[in-house]
Amino acid sequence: MTHPPDSAADDALDSLIAPHRNHPGALLPLLHDVQHALGCIPHEAVPRIAAALNLSRAEVHGVVTFYADFRTTPPARRVVKLCMAEACQARGCHTTAARLSAATGLAVGETSADNALALEPIYCLGLCASGPAALVDDVPVARLSGLRLDALIAELGR
Amino acid sequence: MSVRVYVPGDMAAVAVGADQVATALTAAARAAGIDIDVVRNGSRGLFTLETLVEVETPQGRIGYGPVDAADVPGLVAAGLFAGGAHAQRLGPVEALPFFARQTRLTFARAGLTDPLSLTDYRAHGGLKGLETALALTPAEVVARVKASGLRGRGGAGFPTGIKWETVLAAPGPHKYIVCNADEGDSGTFADRLLMEADPFVLVEGMAIAAHAVGADYGYVYIRSEYPFAIARMQAAIDLARGDGWLGRGFDLEVRVGAGAYVCGEETALLESLEGRRGQVRAKPPLPAHKGLFGRPTVINNVLSLAAVPFILAEGANAYQDFGFGRSRGTMPIQLAGDVVNGGVFETPFGLTLGELVDDIAGGCVGGRPVRAVQVGGPLGAYFPRGLFDTPFDYEAFTARGGLIGHGGVVVFNDTVDLAQQARFAMEFCAAESCGKCTPCRIGSTRGVEVIDRIVAGEARAANIAVLEDLCETMKLGSLCALGGFTPYPVMSALDHFPEDFGGADARRAAE
Ligand SMILES: Cc1cc2nc3c(=O)[nH]c(=O)nc-3n(C[C@H](O)[C@H](O)[C@H](O)COP(=O)(O)O)c2cc1C
Ligand code: SF4
Ligand code: FES
Numbered sequence: 001m002t003h004p005p006d007s008a009a010d011d012a013l014d015s016l017i018a019p020h021r022n023h024p025g026a027l028l029p030l031l032h033d034v035q036h037a038l039g040c041i042p043h044e045a046v047p048r049i050a051a052a053l054n055l056s057r058a059e060v061h062g063v064v065t066f067y068a069d070f071r072t073t074p075p076a077r078r079v080v081k082l083c084m085a086e087a088c089q090a091r092g093c094h095t096t097a098a099r100l101s102a103a104t105g106l107a108v109g110e111t112s113a114d115n116a117l118a119l120e121p122i123y124c125l126g127l128c129a130s131g132p133a134a135l136v137d138d139v140p141v142a143r144l145s146g147l148r149l150d151a152l153i154a155e156l157g158r
Numbered sequence: 159m160s161v162r163v164y165v166p167g168d169m170a171a172v173a174v175g176a177d178q179v180a181t182a183l184t185a186a187a188r189a190a191g192i193d194i195d196v197v198r199n200g201s202r203g204l205f206t207l208e209t210l211v212e213v214e215t216p217q218g219r220i221g222y223g224p225v226d227a228a229d230v231p232g233l234v235a236a237g238l239f240a241g242g243a244h245a246q247r248l249g250p251v252e253a254l255p256f257f258a259r260q261t262r263l264t265f266a267r268a269g270l271t272d273p274l275s276l277t278d279y280r281a282h283g284g285l286k287g288l289e290t291a292l293a294l295t296p297a298e299v300v301a302r303v304k305a306s307g308l309r310g311r312g313g314a315g316f317p318t319g320i321k322w323e324t325v326l327a328a329p330g331p332h333k334y335i336v337c338n339a340d341e342g343d344s345g346t347f348a349d350r351l352l353m354e355a356d357p358f359v360l361v362e363g364m365a366i367a368a369h370a371v372g373a374d375y376g377y378v379y380i381r382s383e384y385p386f387a388i389a390r391m392q393a394a395i396d397l398a399r400g401d402g403w404l405g406r407g408f409d410l411e412v413r414v415g416a417g418a419y420v421c422g423e424e425t426a427l428l429e430s431l432e433g434r435r436g437q438v439r440a441k442p443p444l445p446a447h448k449g450l451f452g453r454p455t456v457i458n459n460v461l462s463l464a465a466v467p468f469i470l471a472e473g474a475n476a477y478q479d480f481g482f483g484r485s486r487g488t489m490p491i492q493l494a495g496d497v498v499n500g501g502v503f504e505t506p507f508g509l510t511l512g513e514l515v516d517d518i519a520g521g522c523v524g525g526r527p528v529r530a531v532q533v534g535g536p537l538g539a540y541f542p543r544g545l546f547d548t549p550f551d552y553e554a555f556t557a558r559g560g561l562i563g564h565g566g567v568v569v570f571n572d573t574v575d576l577a578q579q580a581r582f583a584m585e586f587c588a589a590e591s592c593g594k595c596t597p598c599r600i601g602s603t604r605g606v607e608v609i610d611r612i613v614a615g616e617a618r619a620a621n622i623a624v625l626e627d628l629c630e631t632m633k634l635g636s637l638c639a640l641g642g643f644t645p646y647p648v649m650s651a652l653d654h655f656p657e658d659f660g661g662a663d664a665r666r667a668a669e
Contacts, residue, residue, distance in 0.1 A: 024451060025413075027433030032382075032414055053433070066435035068417035069382050085344035086532055086582070087568045090495030123419065123586070125383050126347035127170050128568070129205040129493065129500025138385070142173035 076118035087128030167198030200355020202269035287467030305474035307486030312459030328454035340422035343535025345566030357394035363463035482508030512546030534563025539650035598641025
């Protein structure tokens, strides 16, 4: 390392960056690693990532904002990503969304004020014969109607 | 001796409780003093039956399904571990009509084997294709792929052999094989299932491609929505390297997408692999000449690459003997949406849409009438029953104003509102546009507004004309098929289901 780290956070960032230096096209894998470790891509991380990969800050910022997966603020403590694509529409995802919204007070795309729960749309999980489908805190769940949806709502405790 | 029990570990099975079923079976076996060996295979491909438990018995593999963890004690009491009778007993799975009617060439091993067992892979015919290829010159391999008639399964249907020939002829030293595993189309999951149920066949297909064109490195670009496939492919690549069929002149790595549909478009995918925003590149240059990092690059869909081991092992004729017209071989068709039998159905091209939807998928759940079918993902047309005689074939679908794309068939019952589906198509285009072309970026947002006006009954005839114009502009003024093909779902909905857009009279008045 050419200079001492400013803080523990920078230290953590540097150790995430290190394996990606000198790898062709390393930006996406690096951003995934940062988000996995820190929950998001904090604004302060952008200049350091840019410097490490020989990119401009604008380039890194452009990539972070282009891709739906990357976020710049920490996620809610619980996240339900409900598939809203065509095959799940055909299997009733709008009804599932309405029931989840009624139970949580959140529309699809909203996060609760206390950051406890987010209800996000996602477009296809490859579970299109078993919809409505969702990722609940990254765990796949399908056939989300009737009793299985009741169980999810109960488990979310809202 | 322990009893071998299969409980699928793929994402679709886990999403309906397969892990809990596996745990319950292990506990029940221990309580009963029976020694079992649980194999987490991939799904056989009929997701309606998940969780499908299979037990190896002297009479063969006996299936039970769909099984819930709560069903396990009853099943075990009925003698499940010996293939005993029970209401959920299905008998040998391959004898069920959904499987008996298939011709599984690409999916031959899927669901049968332990996905990460090299021993299983070899025992079920794996690596024969690569061994055959390595004994041939690159030009001979390319010639066989050309002779097979294989066309790209990612959507455009371009002949795979011709693409490889171009890359073979391009100067090295460095060339790349890129596997497009972005599978963003709603209603498609064959890439996912293949990577989860038989990942080695994709590694083998990519190794054959590398030999055929002289490539030294490859990437599998998998969408982030597929965490199971990502893990499975990574593990398979490591095992293949350890086994010596990677790492000697050709190696591979998995790269993960980040939630952008447009990154399935091949040049946007290359931009993404290079670490940039997924914006579509103008062609020429073709990726075959100047692709990843400016090098000659083969970019193929998962199913295209995974079809190649069979072609090399069994011969080009064995593949090209199947099919219909200029669509040769088999297609893993994906039956999705409101269907009784949903899953992967691999069959030679040529079955009609009606046979697929009514006979094989079994129509809608609860016997509701089928009203519309969207074939080919979000950029595919909506077909009414009147077009159910269309054979599943690239040219036949084009002739009817549609496309087969990646082979997704999404079935809608009589509650569907086609004006809302058309609106969604425009909305999806607006959300996923890479931003390069005005008709795609702005036109799609205008499209949503115009559809809203038509549905609200505001100057219907005039607004229908505006929508038609807008679609024409998108078709002509878009660099890629996201903007260029969104008019397919929109116009097919309007043409075949005018009554959903404020009445048949409105449509007639517009003409
Ligand atoms: C918007 C858009 C999305 C696409 N998504 C995919 C995809 O997810 N998977 C895929 O294989 N091809 C996709 N394609 C097609 C690719 O551009 C390309 O034709 C394909 O990867 C070539 O491989 P093949 O010849 O084996 O089909 C998409 C095209 C467009 C315009
Ligand atoms: S049609 Fe749309 S997605 Fe395709 S290049 Fe143009 S703006 Fe990008
Ligand atoms: S459309 Fe919802 S999982 Fe594919």
